[in-house]
Amino acid sequence: MKNESAAATLGDRLVMSAKKKAAHSEALAQGRHEDFVIALLSWYRQNKRDLPWRRTRDPYAIWVSEVMLQQTRVDTVLGYYDRFMRAYPTVSALANADLGEVLTTWSGLGYYRRARLLHQGAAAVRAVGLPKTAADLERVPGIGRYTAGAIASIAHGEATPLVDGNVARVLARWFAIEAEVSRGVGQRRVWELAGELVRMRSASEDAGAFNQALMELGAMVCTPRAPRCGECPSRHHCEARARGLEHRLPIMTRKTAPVAWRRVALVAFAGARVLLGRRAGVELMNGMWEPPMADATDQQDAKTIAAGLARGLDLAASRVRVVGDVLHVLTHRRMMITVVRAELPVRARVSKKSPVLAPYDAFVLADPSARKKLACATLTKKLIVAAQ
Ligand code: SF4
Structure with missing residues (x-):
């Protein structure tokens, strides 16, 4: 029927x-x-x-x-x-x-x-x-x-x-x-x-x-x-x-709610420099620089995930602490990112031989003037500000 x-x-x-x-x-x-x-x-x-x-x-x-x-x-x-x-x-x-x-x-x-x-x-x-x-x-x-x-x-x-x-x-x-x-x-x-x-x-x-x-x-x-x-x-x-329909037209498709996406970002400072990774081989933000991030669930400990990201790059992170959450809404996704701040030795280096962490193909420690020359999305700025 x-x-x-x-x-x-x-x-x-x-x-x-x-x-x-x-x-x-x-x-x-x-x-x-x-x-x-x-x-x-x-x-x-x-x-x-x-x-x-x-x-x-x-x-x-x-x-x-x-x-x-x-x-x-x-x-x-x-x-x-x-x-x-x-x-x-x-x-x-x-x-x-x-x-x-x-x-x-x-x-x-x-x-x-x-x-x-x-x-x-x-x-x-x-x-x-x-x-x-x-x-x-x-x-x-x-x-x-x-x-x-x-x-x-x-x-x-x-x-x-x-x-x-x-x-x-x-x-x-x-x-x-x-x-x-x-x-x-x-x-x-x-x-x-x-x-x-x-x-x-x-x-x-x-x-x-x-x-x-x-x-x-x-x-x-x-x-x-x-x-x-x-x-x-x-x-x-x-x-x-x-016909008095001007407020009822046009008929629009109901938008689907953005999917929730929980992430952890490691915002690691070496003095004034910040660790950034370049996204590669992924549709979303491909080619853009951002603090390294990983997916997470509510049950996972953000500090452990962030420390794992630093270890994956052979970086000695200290004073690792959660500073808060940043909400970032894209067309189809609602990202809630837990920001973990860490400190690296002032002279820390990321070499080209650093192990690659998907989805990143390169890493830099960039000071504020170097960051202006990199393709950074608004989210990158939000995360750095949240961790400062
Ligand atoms: S503003 Fe739009 S709804 Fe109003 S008269 Fe013009 S075309 Fe029609």
């Missing part, structure tokens, strides 16, 4: 979805949304934020900005973008740089996988440069559908869509899409609508301006919790507003 009713619900949703899709397409075909495209572009011209990546059509600069903006606020990205573009002004400059150096420049921005993929993508196109069309851009390692759409439309004016969280929210409300927009039917529908809209943009505007206008509307007016419908250029065309 349960399966039958689930199938019926899914069938209903598909039928509803097909009807709604036909209605939307009809409205678009009749040009009823052309006014709204014009109103949106006019609003964008008057209200867009002046951002450095909006002053260029350089596809590489747009690529860097789009990667940085994934899961990160504009205010945070601004400083990092300038620093990164000064360090690596072209695709070939980035491709020729050492990955460790790139990660150092990225330090503090988080989600380091993005920097690794950017570097990998630059290396793949070093000889030929970035392709121009969205279809070709998607073949570059690390460039997905959204980023390909952004580069192709903004840099080259290709009438190709892009859908990020802002665009999905705006379209889900405009067209009252009552299906999850992050997957399945709803996701396909927002991409289709974004494609139909970008192709009907005003002839005097380019596709890049239209795509950015949609994103800007989502970021500034059609915000997740409190859409400012009174200021919205599409308020007279918005189905969600007309």
Whole structure:
């Protein structure tokens, strides 16, 4: 019975979805949304934020900005973008740089996988440069559908869509899409609508301006919790507003709670120097420097684990003591790290012959100025501060 009713619900949703899709397409075909495209572009011209990546059509600069903006606020990205573009002004400059150096420049921005993929993508196109069309851009390692759409439309004016969280929210409300927009039917529908809209943009505007206008509307007016419908250029065309659904849409997938992860970190000082290990061969934080860490259970003694890490490196640690816990939340994990402080002889050395402790492939004792030149995540700074 349960399966039958689930199938019926899914069938209903598909039928509803097909009807709604036909209605939307009809409205678009009749040009009823052309006014709204014009109103949106006019609003964008008057209200867009002046951002450095909006002053260029350089596809590489747009690529860097789009990667940085994934899961990160504009205010945070601004400083990092300038620093990164000064360090690596072209695709070939980035491709020729050492990955460790790139990660150092990225330090503090988080989600380091993005920097690794950017570097990998630059290396793949070093000889030929970035392709121009969205279809070709998607073949570059690390460039997905959204980023390909952004580069192709903004840099080259290709009438190709892009859908990020802002665009999905705006379209889900405009067209009252009552299906999850992050997957399945709803996701396909927002991409289709974004494609139909970008192709009907005003002839005097380019596709890049239209795509950015949609994103800007989502970021500034059609915000997740409190859409400012009174200021919205599409308020007279918005189905969600007309039906009082603006606070209920879009329907979002319920996020799974981050998995708890208990760890122990050894923060060992040799005078002003701190012991750091470079993570290698692991997806998470690969190439980043951090105080050596090991997994733990609630029953295990943190001091014993930390002392074992020091012994594994042939280091004589003394005054080993637990200083407290540090919470660090990642997208899918909630790390609770017990910080164990230890002291090493002031002249302690870690040689290249030191035994390797997985997942680390190198260790250093780095003073504060040396640490600035290493790729260190925010967590590394948190752990060192906690132990000082
Ligand atoms: S009218 Fe309101 S809900 Fe509709 S698109 Fe504008 S801000 Fe969003």
